[in-house]
Amino acid sequence: MTASGSTGTALVDALKARLGEAYVLTAASDLEGHVTESRGLYRGEALAAVRPRDRDEVAFVLRECAKAGVPVVPHGGNTGLVGGGVPFGGVVLSLTRLDRIREVDPVNATITVEAGCILKAVQDAASDAGYLFPLSLASEGSCRIGGNLATNAGGTAVLRYGNMRDLTLGLEVVLADGRVWDGLRGLRKDNTGYDLKDLFIGSEGTLGIITAAVLKLFPKPHARVTAFIGCASPHDALKVFQRLREAAGDQLTAFEYIPEFGLEIVLKHWAGAVRPLAEKHNSYALIELSSPQKDADLRSQLEAVLGEAFEEGLVQDAVLGSSEAQSQALWNLRESLSEVQGREGGSIKHDVAVPVSRVAEFIDVATKACEAEMPGVRVCAFGHFGDGNIHFNLSQPVGMDKREYLAQWGRFNRVVHDIVHGMNGSISAEHGIGLIKRDELALYKDAVALDLMRSLKRTLDPQNILNPGKVVSIGENVPMAFPKAG
Structure with missing residues (x-):
């Protein structure tokens, strides 16, 4: 889905009039960092990349894009690993200017932050107040809270503190039509109907655009x-x-x-x-x-x-x-x-989870199966043992051509994901579905669950303009989910 010439021009003009020309990027050189996946596996295209300064400008962008029927793809730190931020037409919505720490409440042990805040900045603000925000990732110096929420990020401290869904009390979300849901409440008990925030956490920008969150804080370890x-x-x-x-x-x-x-x-x-x-x-x-x-x-x-x-x-x-x-x-x-695994050549990655009781068995069984599938493949299975999340990555055999190796991604998906599914596990533990696992999800997710997911998508985004083609497909024209070999 993309805009015709006149529609696209009118939309860009309207966005420039509200946001300012400096914050509506259309030159190819300015768009480069917004259309390429961080590992170079996917490359898309966009009409423009916009950088709103606050929630109201985000809402304006969504309203104008909805009127024009133009897709919107949210962007944070572009550190994702599943192609979830790659646009295939439409407008890239960068949240990097929404980077304020709105409030620290020491008594309630919460911090309210905007989606463009870098994770390290949130950690530092919590520390300055004498508290700990425990989410910790290798990319914490560049990833942003909106992306952490959109993918329900985990990290190294999930064993003790949980993932982002466990660390979040409230959200502020702009919907596909530009309306704003103000759910920024630091309540630990709220039984007034459905828990809407959990719809948006982990939805990868396909149901709404998260602009701010109330997050839990914890006592600092001494x-x-x-x-x-x-x-x-x-x-x-x-x-x-x-x-x-x-x-x-x-x-x-x-x-x-x-x-x-x-x-x-x-x-x-x-x-x-x-x-x-x-x-x-x-x-x-x-x-x-x-x-x-x-x-x-x-x-x-x-x-x-x-x-x-x-x-x-x-x-x-x-x-x-x-x-x-x-x-x-x-x-x-x-x-x-x-980071260093990439220096060993092509890497076919699987971010999976199995019950903790079966994690060692999974490593053994999947390792033997992959080595039998391709002699010389080098298994690098590492990660968060205590919550069952293993990054089951496969480095190419020494001397093999990288393009030839990466072309085997789908072949290894069948081997690894079939084993995960047989152990009642998940093919995505903490990185999300995005584009790279969209078609995989259709193979392993319960049919009723998929039907409910598509129903939610159609209800909250009837025009299918929010990050179309990611997580679940509902008939949009998007590329095949397997990454390019190279």
Whole structure:
């Protein structure tokens, strides 16, 4: 769907008149960063990219686009991994100027922020008020809150604090026709009908444009201990996780799984990275315990659990960070993994979730299946062990042509996603559906659920102008969902 010449010109003129010419971009050079997916897998096109300054200007843009029947694709930090922000005609709506911290309420333990706020800025504002906003991602210096909400982002602290849906109390949303739903309430109990905010969180801009949110804050951790352990298998790592969860409860903040191949490529490509343990191990886990109590003896607690696990052969070696710098060095091994994997050539990525009880089994079964499918493929299965979310990524065989390898994306989807589905899992854990998994969703989602999703889309966006072709397809003319090979 796109605008005819006269309609498009009239729309752009109307947007310039309200927003100002400097905030309505139409030159090809200015549009470049708004039409290309961050990894270069997709490239789209747009009539214009607009940068409204507040909610009312967002509403104006939606009203004018609705009148003209022109699609609107929301943009934040463009750090998405599923092609959800790629436009195929229409107007790109950049929310980067909506970047105010509207309010911090220490007593209610909430922070109200606009959708264009960079995640790190929200973390810092919470810290300045003596609190913690716990969402933590490798892209936190560039991703924006609107995108975090649109994809229901998770990150490394989901085990303790939950994902964005768990961290959100209220929303402000502009609807497809330009009306504004003001749901900015910091209430922890509100049973006045349907919980509308959960419709928009995770909807990837297909049901409405989130412009602001009320987010939960938590007490700052004053005690923290980090450990890096080596195990013989993911099954042993899972047993260690279970022991720690039983012993530490919600003081167990993170339990991140890393395979030997993942550690090897970090050591190879990340400047300053040092192998934390003397010997190589099949599986590793990065563990963090934290507490708001300054005198909490987390180190002794962690040492006791790991000591018992060592005696039983579940842990083969371990190191605890003895300083903040050492703990951060251990975290860097995990946080740099996504970036360095791209330096090993083409990477076919799967962001999946299975029940925690089956996560080790999944890694074993899926690894063997993929290696049988393509000898030489290098499995890099890592991620958030404690909530069942594994980034099951596949690096190309050494020496294979990258384009030829990426052309096998659909083939590996069948292998991995069939296994996930058979374990009652999800083909998308925290990155969203976007374009890359839209057709996959139709294969695995319950038919009634898909029908309900399409009904919601038609009800809230009857013209299908909000990020059309993403998440669910309702007949629009959009590209095939598989990424381009190259």
